[in-house]
Amino acid sequence: MPTKTIKIVIEGGNAKPAPPLAPTLSQLKLNVGEVVKKINDATSQFKGMSVPVSIEIDTNTKKYNISVGIPTTTALLLKEAGASEPSGDTAHKKIGNIHFEGIIKVAIMKKPSMTSKSLKGAVKSLLGSAHAIGITVDGRDPKELVKEVDEGKFDEVLNKYEEKWNGGLE
Incomplete structure (x- = not known):
C-alpha cells in the first residue's frame, strides 16, 4: 500500500x-x-x-x-502559568506561577519525548525549564524546589502520580 x-x-x-x-x-x-x-x-x-x-x-x-505530537515543554509550561512568552530576564521578571502538581501534569504529558526514567527526574528537569523561562512554582524559585525534590520532601505527592507516569498517557 x-x-x-x-x-x-x-x-x-x-x-x-x-x-x-x-x-x-x-x-x-x-x-x-x-x-x-x-x-x-x-x-x-x-x-x-x-x-x-x-x-x-x-x-x-x-x-x-x-x-x-506534543507541544514543546516551554509552550506547555507557559500555558499552565497563563503566560504568553518567556521572561527574557528571569532574574528580575517572573511571568507566572504554577502549582507543583502542574509541573507533574506537564511531566506526564511530555513523558513520551523525555529521557527521564522516573517521574522525579522529569519533574526536576521541568523545574529547571520553569526557572529558565521565568516561572515560579508555588510562589518560589524552582531551583529551591529541585533541592527539596532531591531531599524527598515531595515524595508523597510524586507517589500519587507514579502510576500515571508508569502507565503512560492512556
Whole structure:
C-alpha cells in the first residue's frame, strides 16, 4: 500500500483549509474540510500552542490517520502559568506561577519525548525549564524546589502520580 505522510505544525484547534495543507490534501483527493475538522478536534486540548501533526494517507484507499505530537515543554509550561512568552530576564521578571502538581501534569504529558526514567527526574528537569523561562512554582524559585525534590520532601505527592507516569498517557 503506497502511503504519503504530511507533516505540519499548526496552532492547536486552529488548522485552516488553506495552503500549504489544502493544496496537498486536494491533490491526494481528500476532503479538505473533513481532514481540517478532524485535526482541529484532535488538537483542541492544545489551543494557542504550536503542535506537530502528521497525516499518513493510503494513496489507494484514501484512508488517513492523524497523529498529534506534543507541544514543546516551554509552550506547555507557559500555558499552565497563563503566560504568553518567556521572561527574557528571569532574574528580575517572573511571568507566572504554577502549582507543583502542574509541573507533574506537564511531566506526564511530555513523558513520551523525555529521557527521564522516573517521574522525579522529569519533574526536576521541568523545574529547571520553569526557572529558565521565568516561572515560579508555588510562589518560589524552582531551583529551591529541585533541592527539596532531591531531599524527598515531595515524595508523597510524586507517589500519587507514579502510576500515571508508569502507565503512560492512556
